[in-house]
Amino acid sequence: xxxxxxxxxxxxxxxxxxxxxxxxxxxxxxxxxxxxxxxxxxxxxxxxxxxxxxxxxxxxxxxxxxxxxxxxxxxxxxxxxxxxxxxxxxxxxxxxxxxxxxxxxxxxxxxxxxxxxxxxxxxxxxxxxxxxxxxxx
Amino acid sequence: xxxxxxxxxxxxxxxxxxxxxxxxxxxxxxxxxxxxxxxxxxxxxxxxxxxxxxxxxxxxxxxxxxxxxxxxxxxxxxxxxxxxxxxxxxxxxxxxxxxxxxxxxxxxxxxxxxxxxxxxxxxxxxxxxxxxxxxxxxxxxxxxxxxxxxxxxxxxxxxxxxxxxxxxxxxxxxxxxxxxxxxxxxxxxxxxxxxxxxxxxxxxxxxxxxxxxxxxxxxxxxxxxxxxxxxxxxxxxxxxxxxxxxxxxxxxxxxxxxxxxxxxxxxxxxxxxxxxxxxxxxxxxxxxxxxxxxxxxxxxxx
Ligand SMILES: Nc1nc2c(ncn2[C@@H]2O[C@H](COP(=O)(O)OP(=O)(O)OP(=O)(O)O)[C@@H](O)[C@H]2O)c(=O)[nH]1
Ligand SMILES: [Mg+2]
Numbered sequence: 183x184x185x186x187x188x189x190x191x192x193x194x195x196x197x198x199x200x201x202x203x204x205x206x207x208x209x210x211x212x213x214x215x216x217x218x219x220x221x222x223x224x225x226x227x228x229x230x231x232x233x234x235x236x237x238x239x240x241x242x243x244x245x246x247x248x249x250x251x252x253x254x255x256x257x258x259x260x261x262x263x264x265x266x267x268x269x270x271x272x273x274x275x276x277x278x279x280x281x282x283x284x285x286x287x288x289x290x291x292x293x294x295x296x297x298x299x300x301x302x303x304x305x306x307x308x309x310x311x312x313x314x315x316x317x318x319x
Numbered sequence: 320x321x322x323x324x325x326x327x328x329x330x331x332x333x334x335x336x337x338x339x340x341x342x343x344x345x346x347x348x349x350x351x352x353x354x355x356x357x358x359x360x361x362x363x364x365x366x367x368x369x370x371x372x373x374x375x376x377x378x379x380x381x382x383x384x385x386x387x388x389x390x391x392x393x394x395x396x397x398x399x400x401x402x403x404x405x406x407x408x409x410x411x412x413x414x415x416x417x418x419x420x421x422x423x424x425x426x427x428x429x430x431x432x433x434x435x436x437x438x439x440x441x442x443x444x445x446x447x448x449x450x451x452x453x454x455x456x457x458x459x460x461x462x463x464x465x466x467x468x469x470x471x472x473x474x475x476x477x478x479x480x481x482x483x484x485x486x487x488x489x490x491x492x493x494x495x496x497x498x499x500x501x502x503x504x505x506x507x508x509x510x511x512x513x514x515x516x517x518x519x520x521x522x523x524x525x526x527x528x529x530x531x532x533x534x535x536x537x538x539x540x541x542x543x544x545x546x547x548x549x550x551x552x553x554x555x556x557x558x559x560x561x562x563x564x565x566x567x568x569x570x571x572x573x574x575x576x577x578x579x580x581x582x583x584x585x586x587x588x589x590x591x592x593x594x595x596x597x598x599x600x601x602x603x604x605x606x607x608x609x610x611x612x613x614x615x616x617x618x619x620x621x
Contacts, residue, residue, distance in 0.1 A: 186343065186407070186434065211408035216432045221415035228421040232414060235428055237335030265332055318336075 187311035190238040192220040192229040194257060197247035202275055206242060206303065213304045215311075226253065230260035233269055239311035239318075240291075245275040255288040268317065270310040274303065322347075323354045329393070329454050331424065338429055341446040344586075352446060355453035363452035364559050367461045367477030374485040375509040376462050377416035379542040379551070384420055386552045387458055393425040395451030395459035397444050402432040409433075413462055427451050442582040445476045445575065474502070476575050478568050479558055481505045481551070484523070486515030499526055504536065505554055511539040511547070591615065 191207045193200055200222045207217045218236045220229060233241050241261070243254055254273045261269055273285065274294035282293045292306040325333035341348040368376050380396060387394045398413035411430035420426040429447055448459045461477055474480045482503035487510075499506070508519050520539065527533035538554065540547035562568040595611045 186432075188339070207410055211403060211410050212406050214406045214408045216402075216409045216411060218411045218414060218430050220418060221412075224418065224421075228418060231331070231421050232418075232428075234331045235335050236414075236430060237332075237339045318339075 185312075185315060186214075186216060187240075187308065187315070188216045188218065188236065188238045189240045189242060189307055189311065190218045190220060190229070190233045190236055191242045191244070192224050192232070192257075193222045193244050194224050194226055194229060194253040195245060195247065195249040196223060197245075197249070198222050199246045200244070202246060203242075203244035206244065206274065209300050209304060210242075210307060213308075215307065226256035226260040227263075229257050230264045230266065233261065234264050234266045238269065239314040240307055241269055241271045242307065243271060243273045243275075245273065245277070248276070250275060250277055250285065251281055254285055254290050258289045268314065270314060272306060272310060274298070320350060320354065323351060326351075326450065326454055327356055329424070331427070334427055334450060334454050335429070337450050338431075338443070338447045341450070342431065342434075342443040348446075352449070355449055359455065360449050360452045363456060364458050364555075365448055365452075365461065365476065365478045366458065366555060367463070367474035367480040368483060369463050369465065369474050369480065370483035371485075371488045372464050374483045374488055375540075375542045376464070376483050377413040379483060379507065379509055379540065379548065380413075380460055380462050381417045381419065382542050382545050382548040383460065383552055384417065384426055385545070386548060388420070388423065388425065392457045393427075393455050395427045395448070395454070395456035396429070397447045397451070397459065397461045398428065398430045399444055399461065399463040400430065400432055401464070402435050404435060407435065427454065427456060442579050442586060445579045448476060472578070475571075475578055478562060478571055479504045479555065481507055481555070483507045483509050484519065485510040486513045486519050499523075500536075504558055505551070506537045507551060508537070508539045509542050512541045512544070588615070 189210060191203050193203045207219050210217050218232065218238060220232055229241065241257065243257060245253060250273060254271065258271050261267055270291040272292045273290050277293055277295055285293055291310050294303050322333050322337060326337050337351050340351060368380055370376055384394050384396070396417065398411065400409055400411050400413065402409045409432035411432060414428055414430055417428055431444055431447065444461060448461065451459050461474065463474060480503050482499065484506065485508065506523055508516055508523065510516065516539065520537065523537055524533055535554065538547060538551055540551060542548065592611055595614060596607065600607050
């Protein structure tokens, strides 16, 4: 049996547009992932606590309103505080080019923009999950 | 084993990981399951909540969590959604309604996909329930969608079953009315604020032969406004007490033990059996199966 990967898709911050998040969630499901969806307007701490309880292999974040520079690293920080700094975080949304490098510096595994092909996104999740599972004790 | 110790202390990470190891049939699972605190498991109460899609099961569950927390109970929730038969993937969305409890360490939520197990019973769900109970959850709720046989198998893992219905989901009700009281201990008409609730109550009331029984087991709620949930919890606790006294609970647990054992045995045999199926065999499938069972018997007696 192929390894079944579990991921969490969350939307930190205050904006209420979850079309992007839902689109990714469905695409991942169609690619065989089990996707825990936590809905909109979550704090970084809520996302981290959920990721821990659900024991997911990766967390995907969506941001449409420019909060990503603060919100994405906040989730990484919250995961570390929850003892789960090993769970990779991927992010997508409306993210200007100049923000990508700093986000990667802050530890975000991969960044997707509206132009990223869905196959690339799925492959990034798959490889993040594979890596995480290989270290799983 | 450190994981086992941490789990019994209620550590979220360890509970989550332990469930994954069982779900993925990792070799470490056996030691975890063998080491669980049986006394805590025996003392826990397992409540199944089921019903058609969208009737408000998760909202109701979230409300029950709140009331159980008021009573200072530690609560576990196993929320099961079907895997897509095409891709094998799943979207697990029940947690959305329970996010108010996301930061409460005494509320453990785990979303699980059915992973297309034949026979329907989701054996890993039973293990997840016991892991949560061993971690100190006094009440564990299993939420599962549907009114079909598969879902009822999952619900048989529970000590007690609450069937949630709502106005506008009448077709499902008509189809299942005959056997409903055999599978559901409590019937909850949720969305009682919506038109059609009275008619549904009348329809369902007719299923009971005894009005006193009906008044105990048929309840109305508006889960989104926390109306009627205290009553549901009261009835659950009342029944739990009664089930312990008249041995119903022990009998149900024995039954679910047998079901789960069967499910795991099938699961473990499947790869062996599929290795023994000759491709393009010319005999009848039933005869081929007989041969395989014979071979398996010989193997195990060697
Ligand atoms: N009017 C009304 N709406 C409700 C009530 N309870 C829940 N809802 C709404 O019904 C919708 C579905 O609720 P859920 O709790 O997700 O239902 P569910 O049965 O868990 O759904 P699935 O898990 O998808 O099968 C949500 O929009 C809720 O806000 C209620 O008592 N009255
Ligand atoms: Mg639900």
